[in-house]
Amino acid sequence: MGFMSPGQVVWFEIGTTDPQAVAGFYGPVLGWSFEVDEDSSIDGRTYTRILAPGAPWPMGAVQQGDTGGESVNLSILSSDVRADVDRLTGLGAAVAVPATQVADVTVFARLADPRGNLFSLFSQSDSERFEERIAEAGEYMEQAASAPPPGSPAGFEIGTADAQATADFYTAAFGWRFEKTGTADGTPCQAVYGPGAEHPSGLLRDYGGRTGAVDYAMPVFLVADAAATARAARERGAEVERPPSAEPGGPVRARIRDPRGRRFGLLARPARQPAG
Known part of the structure; x- marks a missing residue:
């Protein structure tokens, strides 16, 4: 597809x-x-x-x-x-x-x-x-x-306190596929594949068992520098809900709430390592 x-x-x-x-x-x-x-x-x-x-x-x-x-x-x-x-x-x-x-x-x-x-x-x-x-x-x-330009979509992210119920709904609704990928910021994650897709288009974060966990679904946007973009967002009244961070060798991710409370994500690709 x-x-x-x-x-x-x-x-x-x-x-x-x-x-x-x-x-x-x-x-x-x-x-x-x-x-x-x-x-x-x-x-x-x-x-x-x-x-x-x-x-x-x-x-x-x-x-x-x-x-x-x-x-x-x-x-x-x-x-x-x-x-x-x-x-x-x-x-x-x-x-x-x-x-x-x-x-x-x-x-x-x-x-x-x-x-x-x-x-x-x-x-x-x-x-x-x-x-x-x-x-x-x-x-x-x-x-x-x-070759997506900065500011363009880099997929989506769903955070949930009930990963099984969320995966079951979207699998039945649209034929999405979920595959465990390890953890990010200590949170279990699953890659989300659209129907028939070879590559993931989204990420599911499992916040089950965490006090005060909030469900959300948000678009994620590619940026050249997640830290600089997060600072720019904060200067314009946004809340940096999850500061920029990355797993070893992985992309830098952040979660922002804009001045009206809407969530969106940032993703910056990992820096290339110098050839050994």
Whole structure:
């Protein structure tokens, strides 16, 4: 299966009542640019595409005000949103936004998994234009996977106090596969593979048994220097919830809460070791 196959996380969305505040934070911290998508804006609420520095294709969007608060969610491609909503509620998901047709562009819905984490579904409409856009996005994502620019997606991370329940839900929901990879910061971790994927696209952290553990699902972004980016985020009002750290030979990871409380991750690739 390719990047743009049903069941794959291919997008992320930031829900907010203040799109300008989102741009004012993430633009300087991660170098993002923003452009309003007139086709996908609803009832006067803007839907603003997010682009990584130098990227020709958006990687996510800012959704104004439809959930009544500040949020971030992963977005998963579906072959049939309405059918998937019915199927996933049967697995314990709750509907936040029902299946909704947006012009002739797409159908989307927003749900919460059994642990309370928001995610969205979207499927292509019968629009030839949308099919062309999906094809273009797939081509860009294939190219970006080999040389992604800083500020672009580096996968996703799910933290949970019940790893088994979380893995069971996403396996049944989307055909994801989970494989143990050891620990990070003393936390047991599993690599997350999309349906049919050869390489992992996400990480599951098992916080079971920890006092005050909070479930979350967040996008992770590639940066050149995780420590410098974390400092820049803190200077603009964010909380560095998990400071930059790395296992030997592994990437540097950090977890940030932006000024409105939304979580996102940073990932910096390990420095190359000098040839011996």
